Amino acid sequence: MEFNVDKFKMMHLGSSNPKSNYTMGRANLAITKDERDLGVIIDDKLKFDKHIRGIINKANRMLGLIRIGFSCYDEEIFMHLYPVLVRPLLEYCVQVWSPYKQKYINLIEGVQRRATRLVPSLRKLSYEKKLEKLKLTMLI
Template sequence: MQFNADKCEVLRISNKRSNILGATPYSIHGTALRTVDEAKYLGVTIHRNLSWKPHVQNICNKSNSTLGFLRRNLRKCSPKIKELAYKTYVRPTLEYSSTVWDPHHAGPDCPD
């Protein structure tokens, strides 16, 4: 099996504010791989400093987008249909891998 270099990325896990300068870039078949700050793996966004903020933002944006779609298209439906649509399309997105990051820390943005 051969890897497609265009679909591969390098994610360096570090608390340093800047990327390592002068680091030798990784390559596959002579093609240099691009270095990213965050990558999606099995539906979970992993940030270079292991912060869950990008993952939570992605999940919230996706759920809000789906909820907006349902509100626009189910405007005249009964509350039972709206509830069923919410539980089918929005709630699983919010709950997927939530045990990993919630509660990840208490702070001014997060109530105890």
């Protein structure tokens, strides 16, 4: 099996890594600071910050499209849209990138918090009561 040098990327891991340049044949291998694999972005420090920011942005954009696309919301419409269009964005591969920093936990949970505000009949309830009424669980 031959390697395609144009598709091959090198990521240096660790602070004591000498960060050498490598060649294959006569071509230098490209060096990258972050890479996407199966939709998950990881950086050279083995952190998922860029990935988490990206999924939060995608989920917020999707919430915006839902808000613009529907003139009235009720619990039934919400439960048809949110679990299919938004929640999978927030849960995809969470076993790999599971957020442990409180700032990311708050941002991810904030997306669901904003989503529950779309249902007018639940606006006066607390977030926990909204989740209970909609039969949803906290994300983190």
